[in-house]
Amino acid sequence: MTTLALVGHGSHLNANSSAPVHAHAAALRRSGRFEDVLTGFWKEEPSLSRMLDGCTSADVVVVPVFISNGYFTKTVIPREMRLDGALTQRDGQQIRYTGPIGADASLAGVIIERALEAGARPEDAIAVLGHGTRRESESEKNVCAMAERVRASGRFAEAGAVFLDQEPGMLDMLEIFRAGTVVVVPLFVADGWHAGQTIPADLSLEGAETRKGGRIVRYTRAVGTHPSLTAVIEQLAGSAAE
CATH class of the missing domain: 3.40.50.1400 (Rossmann fold)
Known part of the structure; x- marks a missing residue:
């Protein structure tokens, strides 16, 4: 099965910033479709750079919970998570990186x-x-x-x-x-x-x-x-x- 990694911005100033990411992650865990559902943030813990630590799934999908493509989705997330683009092969693990949720037509x-x-x-x-x-x-x-x-x-x-x-x-x-x-x-x-x-x-x-x-x-x-x-x-x- 696939592990799903939801990535958000987070905030040191407002706790509501990360609340939707946690809520969607909880709902997706209940669905049972994924082996695991992880969350990581730029401004909160767990950090982007460490969110896959300990993840042993052979297949991981990273979904940015952002409204549009921009600096964070193009630069920050790939840099912090050491992603090579849409597909990263690392240590026997396949990591797929999707577009942001806000750009999806639905x-x-x-x-x-x-x-x-x-x-x-x-x-x-x-x-x-x-x-x-x-x-x-x-x-x-x-x-x-x-x-x-x-x-x-x-x-x-x-x-x-x-x-x-x-x-x-x-x-x-x-x-x-x-x-x-x-x-x-x-x-x-x-x-x-x-x-x-x-x-x-x-x-x-x-x-x-x-x-x-x-x-x-x-x-x-x-x-x-x-x-x-x-x-x-x-x-x-x-x-x-x-």
């Missing part, structure tokens, strides 16, 4: 589920909120691609991407969308520092629903915390192991 379905749980209706707008960065274009492209998949589903009147750290900015979303209700779905792994604290504060949100100038803004939990993301991880791991 994640658009999880975004839609989050919006519907928040009461989104066909006449509403869905704002897919990403972090964004001026240093890595793939982050922006991934968020925009997910927003386009939500729009193409035809489930809502409008759907588009807004960002914390680049344009179009989240503070302008009531000008970007015309619908009376805008449902904001944070495309983040966890309800951590940004999704759980800074974004609600910057948007002056009063909870799950806020009224602004006769319009309604609804704010969901982070996409990465949704239980159905476990199936996305399992599918990624299964495809890599085939």
